[in-house]
Amino acid sequence: MKLTAYLAAEWSQQVMDNFFETLKMKLETLAHQPFIGKPSNRKTNTRSILITKHNRMFYRVDGNLIKIVNMFDTLIHPKKILTDGNFN
DSSP states (O other): OOOHHHHHHHHHHHHHHHHHHHHHHHHHHHHTTTTTTEEEEETTTTOOOOOEEEEEEEEEEEEEEEHHHEEEETSSSHHHHHHHHHHO
């Protein structure tokens, strides 16, 4: 998984463990309330939710599935996120 490899290279094990625990809790919330995320005003059928104050996850609801589109550092300018080719 690209995310795990990136975090392992950039973060300590403790910070990474805390992040994944927070991510797990957010995903459990989304499983029960999939439309809780903020709708994107640029991508149709896409929503976002803060994982931490520095990480936002973009996702789509497809029937009973939640499809993670991408995750971004909140310090990156939003236009760069949507124009650098990483946002499908």
